[in-house]
Amino acid sequence: MTDDQRRLSRRAALRCMAYGGAGTLFALSGGILTPMDLAMAADSKEAAAAVGKPLFVQFSDTHIGFAKDANPDVSGTLSRAIDLVNALPGQPALVIHTGDITHLSRAGEFDLAQQLFSKLRTTELHTTPGEHDVADPTVSEYFSRFGKPSQNRGYYSFDHAGVHFIALINVLNFKAGGLGSLGAQQLDWVAADLKGRSSSTPIVVFAHMPLWTVYEPWGWGTGDADQLLLQLQRFGSVTVLNGHIHQIIQKVEGNVTFHTARSTAYPQPAAGQAAGPGPLKVPVEQLPGMLGVTSVSILKHPRALALSDASLAGA
Amino acid sequence: MRFLNHGLLTAVCLLASWQGMATAPAAPDPSGTVQVEIRNFMFEPRQVKIRSGATVTWINRDDEPHTVVSDPDLFRSGALDTDMSFAFRFDRPGTYHVICSIHPQMSATIVVE
Numbered sequence: 001m002t003d004d005q006r007r008l009s010r011r012a013a014l015r016c017m018a019y020g021g022a023g024t025l026f027a028l029s030g031g032i033l034t035p036m037d038l039a040m041a042a043d044s045k046e047a048a049a050a051v052g053k054p055l056f057v058q059f060s061d062t063h064i065g066f067a068k069d070a071n072p073d074v075s076g077t078l079s080r081a082i083d084l085v086n087a088l089p090g091q092p093a094l095v096i097h098t099g100d101i102t103h104l105s106r107a108g109e110f111d112l113a114q115q116l117f118s119k120l121r122t123t124e125l126h127t128t129p130g131e132h133d134v135a136d137p138t139v140s141e142y143f144s145r146f147g148k149p150s151q152n153r154g155y156y157s158f159d160h161a162g163v164h165f166i167a168l169i170n171v172l173n174f175k176a177g178g179l180g181s182l183g184a185q186q187l188d189w190v191a192a193d194l195k196g197r198s199s200s201t202p203i204v205v206f207a208h209m210p211l212w213t214v215y216e217p218w219g220w221g222t223g224d225a226d227q228l229l230l231q232l233q234r235f236g237s238v239t240v241l242n243g244h245i246h247q248i249i250q251k252v253e254g255n256v257t258f259h260t261a262r263s264t265a266y267p268q269p270a271a272g273q274a275a276g277p278g279p280l281k282v283p284v285e286q287l288p289g290m291l292g293v294t295s296v297s298i299l300k301h302p303r304a305l306a307l308s309d310a311s312l313a314g315a
Numbered sequence: 316m317r318f319l320n321h322g323l324l325t326a327v328c329l330l331a332s333w334q335g336m337a338t339a340p341a342a343p344d345p346s347g348t349v350q351v352e353i354r355n356f357m358f359e360p361r362q363v364k365i366r367s368g369a370t371v372t373w374i375n376r377d378d379e380p381h382t383v384v385s386d387p388d389l390f391r392s393g394a395l396d397t398d399m400s401f402a403f404r405f406d407r408p409g410t411y412h413v414i415c416s417i418h419p420q421m422s423a424t425i426v427v428e
Contacts, residue, residue, distance in 0.1 A: 277356075
């Protein structure tokens with residue numbers, strides 16, 4: 001950071017990091033991605049206006065309850081991420097959480113997470129669970145708090161600003177040796193949910209585990225996601241958001257953009273680069289740059305969404 | 316057809332014996348308790364052979380939490396943090412598969428005789 005930047009107010013500095021720290025912003029138009037230089041965009045009123053205010057911000061893998069070496073203060077880093085979002089020049093209409101809210105599915109962890117999220121200026125929060133949220137013996141702690149929109153099924157949909165959001169659950173009913181799964185019942189529900197919807201409706205699908213196979217030996221994928229993608233094929237703009245792997249990976253296939261978010265708690269090794277997908281211990285000064293949130297904007301209403309990742313570096 | 320069936324049977328037997336050699340079954344101690352360690356995202360040993368009525372205790376030696384969930388659905392351990400353990404007594408003969416519901420690529424087999 002330069003001396004000039006250091007003199008900026010905290011709010012402006014956060015804004016700078018929210019954009020500059022992102023590195024790359026992808027403008028999605030009709031399924032074609034155009035990377036934009038966000039560090040420059042932050043200095044340009046014109047570009048900032050084009051980006052507009054985020055439609056929503058994605059949190060993921062907050063792992064409240066984790067306290068090991070990779071990050072002994074996950075509540076602190078989540079609070080910093082919340083401060084970062086609260087300081088955005090335009091507040092998002094809603095916030096989504098793509099799971100692993102807690103580390104061990106304990107009641108106290110959920111309570112603390114909800115207490116921290118209550119400090120967001122944006123009050124509309126939509127969640128889907130990660131496998132760490134459904135690890136209690138009765139699989140009830142998550143659903144007793146967040147089960148209502150889905151009538152405890154885990155999957156539901158809603159609309160906002162002409163965008164159709166679909167929350168899916170792929171962390172129950174794992175098969176041995178395997179990837180996440182959606183299951184026939186949920187896939188049938190998606191088909192019914194999409195039926196009759198115009199192909200020009202922008203679709204945002206979010207789940208915890210990646211909905212494409214990132215790395216099978218670590219279970220980084222969803223076994224029956226291909227059946228979901230077939231149903232999404234006819235739509236002109238589809239954004240598929242996940243967490244789970246604690247790092248940003250993006251790919252585009254036709255009109256579908258797949259994007260995995262960073263964690264706010266700790267990074268994980270790149271696929272296959274460790275004995276297993278556990279917490280990655282990095283030097284303390286590197287940690288904030290590996291944590292963050294994703295913000296998604298409407299670029300050209302109604303057919304375009306733009307994605308941007310903000311890290312906690314310096315926040 | 317008969318030859319084909321015979322060949323298939325041989326292949327299955329060979330596979331079964333290879334699996335048996337690859338994962339040495341843990342011998343139950345006199346109290347009828349077998350301990351399985353969870354280490355580096357693996358159940359050790361991956362295959363356990365016990366007598367009906369014996370208890371298996373799983374202990375997590377990783378920094379990452381794990382669970383022990385059976386298929387068919389008999390028990391769920393809940394999240395086991397580092398050094399936490401979970402025990403289950405197997406009263407009925409059969410083959411039980413267990414996975415970690417947090418890392419489903421982790422699997423193991425309990426054979427109850």
